[in-house]
Amino acid sequence: MSKMELRKAFGQALKHIRTSRGRTQEDFSEVSSRTYLSTLERGLKSPTLDKLDEIARELDIHPVSLLLHTYALHRPDQSIDQILCRVRKELSELS
Template identity: 40%
Template sequence: MSLKAAPPKFGQALRAVRLERGLSQEDFYEVSGRTHLSRLENQGASPSLNKVVQLAQTMGVHPLTLLTLSFCSKGSAAEVEKLLASVRDEIASFENLRLGTRDRHRRTA
């Protein structure tokens, strides 16, 4: 990543979005127990990618929203835009990105 990434604060982002949406920990009963959700929010556990998707769906946000906010200290519009611009530039720099293919051959010079 071109920006030096601080350790992600997924739990902080999860709690902030959950509270912003007016949801309690009990509202996640279909995807996560309250104890596990509390561990996630308090940085005592790290979620799998599938769990991030389930949590985001429960809150009605895109999983990238949670992940983006995890790498922001305040979540301000300017901070988020700077991070997303960096990610856009990195993705644009890939010349031979082959998502969805099994081709593992790398281009040689």
């Protein structure tokens, strides 16, 4: 399986979550312009951490969920469970 460019994967993940929740780009006017959201969804730009948090809050999801969906698209050879297992292991090693 080919590796998708990370910005494009983020854009697809964002659009998928937004549309699955029945939200339009215009619904995000409190956190960003429709134009900016469109550039994110087309993979032309990457959000800052603050903007990622604002967008996730507007979608009523944890920012990590958006990132996890992104990385699952970016690396289709790894399942969400595999990614979560790795993250859990790495975080437990930090404790």
